[in-house]
Amino acid sequence: MKVPQWIKGLLWTSPWWLGFIFFLAGPMAVSAYLSLCDYPLLQPPVFVGMDNYARLSTDPIFHKVLANTLIYAVFSIPLGTILAIALATLLNRNVRGQAIFRACIFVPTVVPVVAVAIVWMWMLNPQFGLVNQGLRQVGIDGPMWLASPGWAMTSLILVSVWIIGAPMVIYLAGLQDIPVSLYEAARLDGASRLGQFRHVTLPGLSPVILFNVVISIIAAWQVFALPFVMMKSSPGPDRSTYFYTMYLFDNAFRYLKMGYASAMAWIQFAIILALTGLVFAVSRRMVHYRGA
Amino acid sequence: MSIRNCALVILLGLPAALLLMFGPTNRHDIPNDRVVVRYWEKWSGVEGLAMKRIVDRFNATVGKTEHIWVDYSAISNVDQRTLIATAGGDPPDIAGLFDHVIAQFADQGALLELDDWVRRLGIREADFKPIWWNIGTYEGHLYALPSAPYTIALYYNRRLFRQAGLDPDHPPETIDELSRYSERLTRRDANGHIIQAGFIPAPALLGWWHWVWPYFFDARLWDGRHFTLDTPEGRRTYLWIAEQRAKLGIPAALAFEATAGAIEGTQNPFLSERLAMVFQGPWMSNWINTYTPDLDYAVAPFPSVTRERQNVFASSDVFAIPRGARHPGEAMRFLAYVLQQNVLEELCKAHCKLSPFRRVGEAFYNGHPNRFVRVFDRMAASPYAFGHPKMPMFKEASVEMLFLLENVLEGVRDPLEAVRITQKKIDAIVDRYERMSAKRRALQP
Numbered sequence: 001m002k003v004p005q006w007i008k009g010l011l012w013t014s015p016w017w018l019g020f021i022f023f024l025a026g027p028m029a030v031s032a033y034l035s036l037c038d039y040p041l042l043q044p045p046v047f048v049g050m051d052n053y054a055r056l057s058t059d060p061i062f063h064k065v066l067a068n069t070l071i072y073a074v075f076s077i078p079l080g081t082i083l084a085i086a087l088a089t090l091l092n093r094n095v096r097g098q099a100i101f102r103a104c105i106f107v108p109t110v111v112p113v114v115a116v117a118i119v120w121m122w123m124l125n126p127q128f129g130l131v132n133q134g135l136r137q138v139g140i141d142g143p144m145w146l147a148s149p150g151w152a153m154t155s156l157i158l159v160s161v162w163i164i165g166a167p168m169v170i171y172l173a174g175l176q177d178i179p180v181s182l183y184e185a186a187r188l189d190g191a192s193r194l195g196q197f198r199h200v201t202l203p204g205l206s207p208v209i210l211f212n213v214v215i216s217i218i219a220a221w222q223v224f225a226l227p228f229v230m231m232k233s234s235p236g237p238d239r240s241t242y243f244y245t246m247y248l249f250d251n252a253f254r255y256l257k258m259g260y261a262s263a264m265a266w267i268q269f270a271i272i273l274a275l276t277g278l279v280f281a282v283s284r285r286m287v288h289y290r291g292a
Numbered sequence: 293m294s295i296r297n298c299a300l301v302i303l304l305g306l307p308a309a310l311l312l313m314f315g316p317t318n319r320h321d322i323p324n325d326r327v328v329v330r331y332w333e334k335w336s337g338v339e340g341l342a343m344k345r346i347v348d349r350f351n352a353t354v355g356k357t358e359h360i361w362v363d364y365s366a367i368s369n370v371d372q373r374t375l376i377a378t379a380g381g382d383p384p385d386i387a388g389l390f391d392h393v394i395a396q397f398a399d400q401g402a403l404l405e406l407d408d409w410v411r412r413l414g415i416r417e418a419d420f421k422p423i424w425w426n427i428g429t430y431e432g433h434l435y436a437l438p439s440a441p442y443t444i445a446l447y448y449n450r451r452l453f454r455q456a457g458l459d460p461d462h463p464p465e466t467i468d469e470l471s472r473y474s475e476r477l478t479r480r481d482a483n484g485h486i487i488q489a490g491f492i493p494a495p496a497l498l499g500w501w502h503w504v505w506p507y508f509f510d511a512r513l514w515d516g517r518h519f520t521l522d523t524p525e526g527r528r529t530y531l532w533i534a535e536q537r538a539k540l541g542i543p544a545a546l547a548f549e550a551t552a553g554a555i556e557g558t559q560n561p562f563l564s565e566r567l568a569m570v571f572q573g574p575w576m577s578n579w580i581n582t583y584t585p586d587l588d589y590a591v592a593p594f595p596s597v598t599r600e601r602q603n604v605f606a607s608s609d610v611f612a613i614p615r616g617a618r619h620p621g622e623a624m625r626f627l628a629y630v631l632q633q634n635v636l637e638e639l640c641k642a643h644c645k646l647s648p649f650r651r652v653g654e655a656f657y658n659g660h661p662n663r664f665v666r667v668f669d670r671m672a673a674s675p676y677a678f679g680h681p682k683m684p685m686f687k688e689a690s691v692e693m694l695f696l697l698e699n700v701l702e703g704v705r706d707p708l709e710a711v712r713i714t715q716k717k718i719d720a721i722v723d724r725y726e727r728m729s730a731k732r733r734a735l736q737p
Contacts, residue, residue: 038728041379042400042615046732127551128559144550147496149702234495238704239695253372255688256400 035262045259052263061239061247062264069244071153073220076160080216081209084164088171089201102172109165117229120159121146146230149238156227156241167212174208175201206287210279217275221268224249244268326361329622332374333388334609335643336366339440342642350629360622362386371397374614378402383614385623388439391427391608392680392687398430399684399729404613404620406434413628423606423677424648430682437627438648440640441608442573443671444501445664446595450588452477452488452568463592467508470569470595471536477568478540486540486548489561491569493533494701495694496549497561498571503693504605505529507678509597514681519689519722522715528597530700530707542703558583575644577662591664593671604677608648646672685725689718 010017035052037045056062091102108116123130124145132142145155178201186196202209224245227236235242248268252261322328335343347364355361365384367373374387375397389397397403406428410417417425420438428436450460456476464470474490481487495502506513509532511525520526537545552561561567562576563584570576571594580587596603611627613620630636637647637656644661646669657665671677680686696714699705705713 038731040400040728041375042402043732044735046728046735125551126547144547147546147550234694235691237698238702250691253376255685256375256396 031262031265034259035266037259039258040256041258042256048259052260055260056263056267061242064239065242065244065247068153068240068242069221069223072157072223072243073217076157077213077216077220079157080161080164080167081213083161084167084212085171085205085209087164088168088175089197091168092172092175105168106165108163113225114229116159116163117226120162121230124155147237149240152231152236152241156230159230160223160226167216170208170212171205174205178204203288207289210283210287214276214279217279218272221272322361322363326355326359327619327622329360329362329386329619329626330384331362331364331386331388331626332367332370332384333364334367334370335388339643340366342639346630346635346639350626354625354629358625360625362626375402378614378616381616383616385613385617385619386627387612387614389436389610389612391436391610394428394436394610394612395430395682395686396684397612398433398435402615403435404615404617406437406613406624409620409624410434410437413624415628415631419633419650420648421650421672423672423679424608427606427608427679428610436610436612437631438608439611439636440643440645441606441648441672442575442645443668443677444571444573444605444607445591445593445668445671446569447562447572447576447589447591448569449562449565450590452565460590463590464595465599466595467532467597471532474536474569475539480544484541484544486544487566489540489548489567492540492545492549492567493536493697494545494549495697497552497555497567501571501605502697503690505533507605508594508603510601510603512678514683519683519715519718521718522711527708527711530696530711533697533700534707537701537703546702563587574646574662574665574668577664578644581661591667593667601676602671602674604671604674606672606677606679683722685721688721692717692721
């Protein structure tokens with residue numbers, strides 16, 4: 001008996017679509033329903049309609065974590081992007097020890113986030129930390145990095161920038177993909193180095209920048225492990241380092257408010273979707289695809 | 293097949309084959325005739341080893357005759373994992389929990405009631421100090437049994453007391469005395485930076501008990517239905533904290549706390565003699581014995597607002613049986629074994645904790661790693677001993693209490709206003725919880 005092609009196709013792709021149904025689409029549908037319920041995990045969910053969403057709109061902690069996450073995203077994404085492009089551009093030059101420099105920049109990316117967080121907790125210790133020791137050497141009394149509401153967020157943003165190996169490697173690959181002929185043409189036209197960077201490198205790199213920015217937006221809105229470990233799972237001084245996913249986690253697994261946490265998850269999904277859509281819309285005239 | 297493909301097959305196939313041959317398999321060390329009791333516990337290291345010894349002894353003796361095998365696993369975040377496993381219908385048979393989750397878990401129906409079990413197995417309430425038995429109860433039922441109990445006392449540095457002209461044999465007994473002593477023990481450098489503090493009720497220098505202060509002003513935060521923070525006692529507590537803070541100066545105090553180091557660990561400021569008095573449990577002597585064995589210190593009950601009423605914070609690790617456990621009878625049989633006085637005291641001693649029993653033998657005190665264990669033990673007998681508030685929504689309330697303390701310590705809000713706001717927030721949490729519980733009850737057939 002001859003098995004129809006479409007059955008064969010379904011069979012061979014079944015690991016993916018079975019996984020998709022059971023581990024993604026199914027849980028998402030359940031989570032959408034639970035966001036309309038009060039569900040303390042061990043008792044049956046009680047349907048409450050849009051109550052969870054209405055409560056979120058008046059929850060001051062929700063507003064705080066929303067603002068914190070937004071601040072984190074607004075500063076860490078541009079900072080990370082600029083630094084990663086700058087480093088990639090430098091590492092793209094043919095200098096001695098190029099491989100070592102590349103490895104050094106990439107190594108923090110392969111270190112587990114928890115280890116990174118713990119190392120930085122020590123580095124930022126106001127008394128014994130290397131950062132303040134260094135500042136003291138030049139006569140500056142360093143701040144109480146993680147203990148002060150004013151500096152805690154800044155510290156986290158700076159630490160997040162330390163882990164830019166992955167986007168940097170992607171930028172590096174993007175740089176190497178830009179045809180040398182374009183630079184030659186620009187030089188013949190009298191373009192300076194800055195001009196070449198602005199009119200050749202950036203447009204050539206724009207699809208890669210778009211990709212990295214979208215990924216960074218998603219990562220920034222989901223930031224969890226770094227502040228969770230560095231702030232010892234507390235909301236930080238004046239809740240200044242309490243992020244969206246941390247509050248979601250607390251609601252789900254500490255306070256057993258699964259319905260409320262599900263509503264938060266759907267709002268987070270909507271925010272990420274909207275921001276990604278916005279980035280795509282804005283970037284339409286700025287991103288240049290070769291051959292397009 | 294090319295050499296490259298051969299190499300690839302070996303590279304991928306060899307680890308798979310090794311994994312199949314030597315990887316995780318069914319446990320061979322469990323005799324076939326045993327009922328396996330899965331026991332999840334939070335303890336690892338020395339504490340875990342102490343429990344493992346007892347488990348092994350049980351498996352080799354009582355377990356052998358009664359065909360029970362206890363499978364001990366050290367689990368991090370044991371409360372969360374137990375909860376998720378219970379919700380998923382595959383909980384352990386015994387869970388070693390923290391006492392502060394009992395009300396939450398019991399109210400959600402996550403734990404089995406143990407009243408009948410303890411009666412049947414002859415575990416008697418009368419054998420235990422009331423506070424330790426009471427800690428495992430919720431709304432008149434027993435849900436947990438004490439495993440490693442402790443009270444929290446005032447550790448004070450006798451050398452620093454002498455240096456400040458204070459009598460090291462007379463530690464503070466009231467909150468007023470604590471304030472006075474604290475002021476005398478505070479030292480600053482030429483720039484006004486605090487180089488040595490007396491007592492600071494800040495989260496960084498406390499560990500886990502940021503919510504506890506109103507109790508030492510005779511407040512009780514939960515009356516069974518309402519959270520009672522905004523009371524004269526509650527308000528007085530936070531006014532006192534704000535007053536202490538003002539004396540130290542908020543920036544100077546914050547700077548000291550940020551540089552003092554965490555209370556858990558080698559940077560402990562009490563060990564480095566930067567903090568003269570600290571609120572801690574009996575295990576702290578282990579840290580002192582390890583890192584600063586020559587430290588001249590003593591232990592006393594933590595002061596209360598009056599001398600007459602000695603409020604004592606008591607807490608305990610507990611054993612509980614999650615709902616849906618497959619072998620509750622066998623699990624209780626094991627717990628009955630562990631709750632024999634000689635066995636449990638062996639465990640408590642190894643953990644540097646107290647004995648939960650009403651009559652404690654000399655053998656327990658002799659050689660206990662904390663030479664002040666009798667002080668801690670006497671404190672547990674105080675009629676004003678208290679545990680965590682038995683409110684199912686305590687975790688959420690506790691976060692608000694932390695925020696309140698931080699607000700007062702950082703001078704962000706007026707203490708009375710902060711207390712009022714916190715009361716309102718926790719009222720809303722309690723109200724919502726009660727409403728949903730009522731709705732859920734109404735929907736039940």
